[in-house]
Amino acid sequence: MEARNVAKGDWDVRGRDFETALAGPVTPSICDADRAVRFEFRNGFPNWALYRTVIAGDDLHLAEVRRWCVAFAVAYGMDGGVRRDAYSEELACVAAWDALHILLHGRQLQPHTTTADALGVHHKTYQRFRNAIYLRVRASLDEYWVQMVVAYRQVLKAERKF
Structure with missing residues (x-):
């Protein structure tokens, strides 16, 4: 019988990393980390719902x-994100859905030119508006995520689980 060497790495010893744990089921420690982040980082975005929908893959907050x-x-x-003559509620709704789809799936629903033609706006206007929405939501989620990882570490350390 021949002995086999099985590769072992740090991942076998340390267990799950913080990002993997945060992308998993909600725990009291994750709730505590969110509470700590919300205490300092309140920008009006639904960051918890974004995080649970986009990063953790929960459908619970998708409608919200x-x-x-x-x-x-x-x-x-309406506040100047797009030219007044190009703005419509349909444009805002479709651009928001498209931006959210990009956030969730990493690709647009359909080519922006097709969407712009259906809405009756120039394709660059639509693309610029949609991308502005996407980039703002993405920036908020990214900042929240960074702060969640740090807060989660601090919560686990305080709970002496680290």
């Missing part, structure tokens, strides 16, 4: 995130 993205796109569009 979708409604919020549309409301954000309407407010942003």
